Amino acid sequence: xxxxxxxxxxxxxxxxxxxxxxxxxxxxxxxxxxxxxxxxxxxxxxxxxxxxxxxxxxxxxxxxxxxxxxxxxxxxxxxxxxxxxxxxxxxxxxxxxxxxxxxxxxxxxxxxxxxxxxxxxxxxxxxxxxxxxxxxxxxxxxxxxxxxxxxxxxxxxxxxxxxxxxxxxxxxxxxxxxxxxxxxxxxxxxxxxxxxxxxxxxxxxxxxxxxx
Amino acid sequence: xxxxxxxxxxxxxxxxxxxxxxxxxxxxxxxxxxxxxxxxxxxxxxxxxxxxxxxxxxxxxxxxxxxxxxxxxxxxxxxxxxxxxxxxxxxxxxxxxxxxxxxxxxxxxxxxxxxxxxxxxxxxxxxxxxxxxxxxxxxxxxxxxxxxxxxxxxxxxxxxxxxxxxxxxxxxxxxxxxxxxxxxxxxxxxxxxxxxxxxxxxxxxxxxxxxx
DNA sequence: GGAAAATAGGACCGGACGGTCCTAATGTCA
DNA sequence: TGACATTAGGACCGTCCGGTCCTATTTTCC
Numbered sequence: 001x002x003x004x005x006x007x008x009x010x011x012x013x014x015x016x017x018x019x020x021x022x023x024x025x026x027x028x029x030x031x032x033x034x035x036x037x038x039x040x041x042x043x044x045x046x047x048x049x050x051x052x053x054x055x056x057x058x059x060x061x062x063x064x065x066x067x068x069x070x071x072x073x074x075x076x077x078x079x080x081x082x083x084x085x086x087x088x089x090x091x092x093x094x095x096x097x098x099x100x101x102x103x104x105x106x107x108x109x110x111x112x113x114x115x116x117x118x119x120x121x122x123x124x125x126x127x128x129x130x131x132x133x134x135x136x137x138x139x140x141x142x143x144x145x146x147x148x149x150x151x152x153x154x155x156x157x158x159x160x161x162x163x164x165x166x167x168x169x170x171x172x173x174x175x176x177x178x179x180x181x182x183x184x185x186x187x188x189x190x191x192x193x194x195x196x197x198x199x200x201x202x203x204x205x206x207x208x209x210x211x212x
Numbered sequence: 213x214x215x216x217x218x219x220x221x222x223x224x225x226x227x228x229x230x231x232x233x234x235x236x237x238x239x240x241x242x243x244x245x246x247x248x249x250x251x252x253x254x255x256x257x258x259x260x261x262x263x264x265x266x267x268x269x270x271x272x273x274x275x276x277x278x279x280x281x282x283x284x285x286x287x288x289x290x291x292x293x294x295x296x297x298x299x300x301x302x303x304x305x306x307x308x309x310x311x312x313x314x315x316x317x318x319x320x321x322x323x324x325x326x327x328x329x330x331x332x333x334x335x336x337x338x339x340x341x342x343x344x345x346x347x348x349x350x351x352x353x354x355x356x357x358x359x360x361x362x363x364x365x366x367x368x369x370x371x372x373x374x375x376x377x378x379x380x381x382x383x384x385x386x387x388x389x390x391x392x393x394x395x396x397x398x399x400x401x402x403x404x405x406x407x408x409x410x411x412x413x414x415x416x417x418x419x420x421x422x423x424x
Numbered sequence: 425g426g427a428a429a430a431t432a433g434g435a436c437c438g439g440a441c442g443g444t445c446c447t448a449a450t451g452t453c454a
Numbered sequence: 455t456g457a458c459a460t461t462a463g464g465a466c467c468g469t470c471c472g473g474t475c476c477t478a479t480t481t482t483c484c
Binding site: 018019020022023099100101105106108109110112113114119122123126127149152153155156158159160161162163164166167169170171172176179180182183184186187190 | 230231232234235311312313317318320321322324325326331334335338339361364365367368370371372373374375376378379381382383384388391392394395396398399402
């Protein structure tokens with residue numbers, strides 16, 4: 001994969017997350033990526049749609065490596081991993097000044113009904129995400145109350161997070177996302193045998209670690 | 213308000229919820245509403261944007277009258293009202309074959325970042341919605357555990373529902389929405405003093421009513 | 425009957441946009 | 455040196471789209 005190609009993908013990813021797919025023109029990408037013209041762009045990608053698909057795939061790859069990876073960290077306790085993951089998404093909203101939201105949620109909102117190709121890819125994205133969460137919940141199996149539907153809980157976590165990012169984007173208020181993160185942790189905690197155990201925040205986790 | 217005007221608004225609402233605002237052209241509306249041409253449309257609306265704003269306002273009006281109204285029903289217990297409201301949104305997804313999702317969430321996903329006018333209107337929509345939920349939670353005040361942040365809980369409920377509708381639209385699977393509705397009820401129940409009290413489903417409510 | 429609103433129909437404009445085509449210079453590596 | 459990918463630059467096309475303008479006819483209501 002050439003450097004240019006990567007630059008185009010990164011530029012497009014940024015523009016799409018800022019303006020949406022429809023609102024991002026090929027000319028925008030060409031200008032922002034410093035290409036010389038249309039033919040330069042079409043030298044690397046057969047169509048705008050193909051670019052969009054690749055951006056989505058790439059974005060999910062990054063998310064898998066950097067975001068979902070937290071869920072698999074072997075050195076951290078499962079519950080703390082989940083807590084950390086939620087904190088990461090909250091922090092992401094803060095960094096972006098409560099703009100942009102979730103790349104997947106945005107594309108879903110924009111194209112799920114009108115573009116079957118994107119819908120299917122997003123379906124896969126959410127399914128993989130749910131699987132990662134489910135794996136973590138399985139690890140917690142002996143700490144979980146009986147009868148917990150892990151698949152359902154995994155989807156609920158995603159829905160709450162995506163809904164939270166959507167509302168944060170509309171209200172432009174990071175506090176919304178913070179509240180939802182906190183509530184979500186408490187909800188997960190109610191599925192534990194020791195019902196009173198709340199998920200620790202990052203700060204508390206670091207404190208506990210430095211104490212040992 | 214003339215009949216034509218209303219017909220245009222209804223047609224536009226349908227098209228926008230199916231294809232999104234950007235993807236719905238004025239010519240689409242003209243064709244589907246049976247207008248004679250551009251001038252006929254622009255006789256009633258100054259611009260496509262104005263049409264969009266009015267569609268949104270109207271849709272929220274309907275939602276307030278038919279959806280949020282459940283939250284205010286004086287003859288039903290507050291908890292049952294909330295349960296009914298959640299069931300209503302789940303049923304709506306079922307009716308629509310897990311398509312379309314929430315009109316507000318869709319517009320938010322499509323335009324929150326790129327169109328300030330829509331963003332502000334959607335902000336108001338979510339705020340009013342949250343206020344209605346909060347009023348209901350206040351009614352429940354003496355059944356609630358101490359320290360429950362009603363504003364935060366109200367926003368969480370909306371986020372979970374909107375996220376659920378988004379995921380349902382992507383997966384095309386109503387079961388997703390059903391699971392989220394059920395989990396959401398259980399989450400609300402954990403805020404009650406009697407922690408074991410689960411929110412009743414519509415069926416259970418009717419059973420209980422017919423028994424009295 | 426007359427004014428005003430509603431309906432009808434169509435030509436047209438300017439801009440955006442996805443995409444094609446063509447030519448030519450420059451770099452890269454065997 | 456020759457083959458090939460990359461970079462460069464621009465002309466062009468067809469389509470869609472929001473919006474304007476103009477001219478009539480029909481309906482509604484005072």
